[in-house]
Amino acid sequence: MTTPLADYAMFAGRRIAIVEHMQNHPFVLGLRQAREHGLEIWLLTGDRSWYTHGHDWDTHPLAAAVDRVIDVDTTDVEAVLATVTGPGGRPLVDGLTSFSDYHTVLAAQAARRLGLPGPDPAAVETANVKDRLRVALGDVPYNIPHRRVSRADELAEAARELGFPMIAKPPAEAISYGVRRVDTLAELTEAFQELSQVRQSLRGQPRSGDVLLETYVEGEEVSVETMTVDGRTHVFGVTSKDLFGDPAYIECGHTFPVPLPDEERDALYSVVRATLAAIGYRHGPCHTEVRRTKTGWRVIEANPRTPSSCMTMLVTDVTGRSPILDAWLLAIGETPPIEPVVHRGGAAVRMIYPERRGTLKRIDGIEAASAVPGVQVLLHAEKGDKLLQRMDNSACVGFTYCSGPDRLAARELADRAAGFLDFVVEEDGAVEDGAVEDEPDASGGEAEGAGRDGRS
Known part of the structure; x- marks a missing residue:
């Protein structure tokens, strides 16, 4: 970086x-x-x-x-x-x-x-309580129909109201925890039974057990990285959001910046700015996730913080502005000189996920991955760690990161480096490649996965 x-x-x-x-x-x-x-x-x-x-x-x-x-x-x-x-x-x-x-x-x-x-x-x-965001947006075309349910006997009516497929998730969580697509009443019932048992957050705060249901919207997902200063929202740019897909929606990589036609970009920025204005967000960073559908942009979430998963590195290397440092400038009462935002080159990150559960014995391929031109290998797992597998981003054990003159070329290099990495684990006395555990505790790292920070 x-x-x-x-x-x-x-x-x-x-x-x-x-x-x-x-x-x-x-x-x-x-x-x-x-x-x-x-x-x-x-x-x-x-x-x-x-x-x-x-x-x-x-x-x-x-x-x-x-x-x-x-x-x-x-x-x-x-x-x-x-x-x-x-x-x-x-x-x-x-x-x-x-x-x-x-x-x-x-x-x-x-x-x-x-x-x-x-x-x-x-x-x-x-912003953090996702059904409140839906209520605040009201009937604008970029909102998504939703319903918050507390009891199993509400599910059939919710299905009639929203239709299938739909997304089921906790009303307030991070790292895509609990988010899944459901296509039938049976799948919806199973999701509700599981999610309604979640009575505390991953950081121990109490939760009601309610489940948020949203109409599923098909389309490419991106995020918009912004900094709002005295009510004026400045845009750093658009980040791709590569997902593993159904049934859970787990991030596996990002590139920046995503080029868009002028009209489409202006419409997207207008949606993001209107969303932040609707909730009264006038100060600080935000990471807003949006989907491009056949009928226009739809807001998925607005996260009033800087983005994770190395996205701040993408923005910094391309724009020369650090969202992290700019946010801290705002916090101490200074106005960061954000504009004009100029994009120079592109950058990409791949999120690394192990394949099987176990205790990490060693990581093979680091030297080969690090030898890929322009790539940084950023791992946050080490020998003896219990590598987790949960259907969210806490299973991530590191990143391959690359910046250069073009975001797609950077992505190809990051992908190439990721292909060299092999996580060798010990499970039940045997040694296998991979990692992860079916029922981890609440210690999985928010937004950026479990494990120690900054290991490379």
Whole structure:
């Protein structure tokens, strides 16, 4: 990853508190870059073991990438406020934020209580609770028909209302956890029975057991990466979203930027800007997922944070602006000089998933993968890790990343490098290629998969 072209000298002498953090290389890199420009970083965390998975915290990349780690209940806004407040209620930090889907609302609430810059907490919550986003959008053509159900006896009526196929998913989760397509009432009933048993999030917050149902919309899916400053939404560009497909919708790769005809691009940007305006989101980064259908663009989700899975690296290498650093500038009250956004070249990432469950014994092919021109091999699993297989992005064990003059050429190189990697696992006394476990606990990494951060 190249160093951002723009200067982030405005970080010098400032301090920010981050409520939990995203995992893996791009986010640790962002921490290091911010500190290089003089930003002091406090990491607030409720459970260090969520990051280390049994390893020593002092050897974890996050430990060396921040100035201070504060152990606090990050589900309790009063506890968070107490750690960053001095005498007379004076904030000890210049900004407070989070990129964790499970903590963005609390961070927005805490920032508002402290009088620090940040988005409206209600807007963040509306985006995070996916049926509230649907309600906020109303009857616009880019919305999707939906219904939230609490009981099994509501399913038949929901099927008549929405029709098949449909998508079933938890109303509020991350990393595509629980998302699946259902084509029959039997499949819908099975999905409901499973999802309604989920009574806490992957980070331990209580859940109702309700299930969100949406009409399935066919089409190519992309994401739009934005930064909203004082109500004006700036667009970095469009990212491809390669999916494994039915029945679960798990990301396996991305390229940036996706070229679109002027009229189609303008329509897409208009939909994204209107979506953020509808929920009152006026401050901060957003990663909005949209599908191109025969009848136009349809909004899948709006995530009020920076994108994951190395997408920030894609944006930075192509535009020269770091969404991570720009978001932290906003959090400390500075206006990042985002526009004009200029695209130079293209970039691609492939997400690596093991094939079978087991305890990781070794990874073969790293040298060959790293020898592919222009490719970075970014792995976050190591010997002894219990590699997980769940139908979401937590099964990802690393990335192959490439940037260059063309996004498709970069994708070909990233794919080539990924083909060399072989995860050898030990299962029931035997050695096999692959990894993963059928029923993992809630320690799978949000948005960027399980495992330790920044290993390459």
